[in-house]
Amino acid sequence: MMIYLNEHIHPEALETVGRHAEIVQDYSQIEEIHAIIVRTEPVTREIIEKAKNLKVIGKHGIGYDNIDVEAAKELGVSVVYTPTANFQAVAELIVTLMSSTSRNIVQNVERIKGGKLTTNAPADLVGTEMVGKTVALIGMGNVALTAAAILRNGYQMNITGYDPFVSNEKATSLGIKKYDSVAELLPEADYINVSVPLTDTTRNIISENELRLCKRSAILINTSRGGTVNETDLYQALKDGTIRAAASDVFVTEPPTLDHPLIQLENFVPTPHIGASTEESMYRMGTTVVREVLTVLAGDKAKYHVL
Known part of the structure; x- marks a missing residue:
């Protein structure tokens, strides 16, 4: 599997991703990407449409306004998030x-x-x-x-x-x-x-x-x-x-x-969007979003799903 991840997450969460998938930091192989994990980076309709193998988008946080949820819904892509972590x-x-x-x-x-x-x-x-x-x-x-x-x-x-x-x-x-x-x-x-x-x-x-x-x-x-x-x-x-x-x-x-x-x-x-930036919160958000993304990729239903 290939997972796009280009923003900082807790090291333990990052290690978990690396054990289960290849991590890429750009969209040069966008058609091969199975999952996207983001914090504040936007996930646009264009990205979702180009990612032909995309199954799930994971939001590291509560608000998911940086994700085009309507496009994800139209294209059958799951969206998961971490509503209780931060x-x-x-x-x-x-x-x-x-x-x-x-x-x-x-x-x-x-x-x-x-x-x-x-x-x-x-x-x-x-x-x-x-x-x-x-x-x-x-x-x-x-x-x-x-x-x-x-x-x-x-x-x-x-x-x-x-x-x-x-x-x-x-x-x-x-x-x-x-x-x-x-x-x-x-x-x-x-x-x-x-x-x-x-x-x-x-x-x-x-x-x-x-x-x-x-x-x-x-x-x-x-x-x-x-x-x-x-x-x-x-x-x-x-x-x-x-x-x-x-x-x-x-x-x-x-x-x-x-x-x-x-x-x-x-x-x-x-302050520069530091609301969730504590060691404890970063751990909870990172481990939660990774778990939810991997759950969807395994064909199971996520606990915290937007779609």
Whole structure:
């Protein structure tokens, strides 16, 4: 068998692939490829159509918007993923970014390293505490709920949320005050967390209209997908003080570069799509996606299949 794999995965997962198949890192023999394993690399219709022997595409992660699922379905190619492997890691990053932006950690570090510090505890970088504040969850999947548990138990935060796929009864059982729209959710939120897949309905789910509903002291966190938050509108909101601060692990074009307007703002904290980048998460994602791909290639049904 021949498996295409050109992105970093956990060494143990890579070793497993190598024991079962020949690994190729380009599409020079695309018609001979039986499986494709990707993290963020796109798998287009053109690739799927050319890979005449392709049986399965494995996504190393939760979101599979980089895969043309419709083309895979039309051509009878299975798509598998790792929906439970990385939510702890991403949830911990959400809490980290909330804490970092609340205490102006990046600005303080940059001031010290840049030789611009003139006093201890700079008056213009006074932070805010998270205890007892309200966090609004846009999307209430595993990632958001794991973060919510940390925030509730560790910071006694009030949890509110919006998710059309979660019932009011379910939300209540989880101790979450659920709203029927994003617009209703935002005005009382001190922190806003975006944890949704990128779809036609979630693209720009946060844009100018939504940002203007927020408190001026609000902090926005996005670890979902670039495009769920309108970057141009967020830039303007941060620049004019519509909201206090934001942090994002995801961008429309990745990785972000210095010429990106948001990167220039002191009240914006960027990270380069590191949500799932922990040793533990990489192990779980790598071993899971490899197992699922090999299961399909063996003619059996995968546990975590999109198609």
